[in-house]
Amino acid sequence: MPKLCRRGEKFHAIITDPPYSSGGLHMATRSASTSSKYQSSDAKKKHPDFLGDNRDQRSYLAWSMMWLSYCHELLVDRGIVCLFSDWRQLPTVSDALQGAGFIWQGVASWDKVNARPKLGGFRQQCEFIVWGSKGKAPGIGVSLPGSFRVSLVSGAKRVHAAQKPVELISEVCRCTMHHDAPKILDPFAGSGTTLLAARGLGIQAVGVEQSSEIAALAVNRIKTEIP
Template identity: 45%
Template sequence: MDIAIDRFAPITLGDGTAVLFRGDVLHVLPTLEAGSVDHVFTDPPYSSGGQSRGARMGITSQKYIFGDKKAGRYPDFLGDNRDQRGYAYWFTLWASFCYGLLKPGGVFATFTDWRQAPATSDAIQAAGLVWRGTVVWDKTEGSRPDKGRFRHQAEYLLWASHGPHRPGPDAPCLPGVFRHPVRAADKHHMAGKPTALMADLLRITQPGDVILDPFMGSGTTGVAAIQSGRRFIGIEQSPAIFETAASRIRTALAK
């Protein structure tokens, strides 16, 4: 498994437009300045399906990669092995740090799946945030079929605010469902989100805002933030995945 000693000194790119930390969120978040973040958009490991000891021992490629053709294409990612109660405690810890970093009225938005949605909404509220709703990401019919069952075609963005939500003066009315397929050319992580999805979601924020993604993975939130004139702080624990994110964000800044 790909774990290294945390590197606390961040990489600063684009004269501070993007600041990237390689390390554990629980080590890095307390080093950031209170009130320095406008919004949090993130995609933590879901730890979904980890109800049994066996399910929690596996590596992510055993869980998410089907077929030899895709094996080894993406590095395994970290932190996907908590049981549901442990997940809710852990989520509350890091989300509480996010609460302290957010400006009043800032948005906290996190992905989850159908299994972990109840634990996630509990943890959001335990962290002191005001849960405001659930947005559906329709992954389209490209998601894995399940014979005789309903297809798990959606993942969810649970969104909340730090106290009363304060939309910007030009805030648009946004849909509650976004339909975006995962395209091979835009996939850089085993659980990577489409860049176009993140661009759509960031429309709730304003140009110039600081967006924090404490689980940036391959940096998709950062790429969408930079492409739309926002600033970005990202954290990722896996060294190999961190390098992918840094490279994608450098490319986005160079355009």
């Protein structure tokens, strides 16, 4: 269940999907509600708006460095951080990661398979996982693929506008499996996908969610999907 970190508690990985703040090129579109930015106008169900998605590039970089610096203190040495990003924020996220004290280790891609088509040019079908480590990379553990092909969450299973598939996050969580009792922190828990994925692998996870409405959705989802 989502809970607060205990004083002195340390984690083996930060796995999270922070707000991208990239849903528009101008202030008017950036400040729009997330339900309007990330859902089509003909959507049958409106998802709750999530917070922190209205920053410009400079403030997004500063904000990202602040919360990543705090997470740096919560990680064990040689712990791993995995951050989701889209193509617009990819350079900013890699800068923030290093500015917060992590060593940038690379980028993996997520092929969303059923992304909406784009007329002319290339479909925006991929998002990315920027990953790094606190100090040297672990040097042991499973070798994860550098690309994942998992369909977007759709229909009744989708309760959050930016919801990631449990199958995808489960694969990412495997980066901690070489520890005897791994612990994962998700500081942007959203609908609780990381918590569900970790629990399915027998991994302890802590989630933090600022929106009380979305946190309630996560709690209900976890109670429903985990006996």
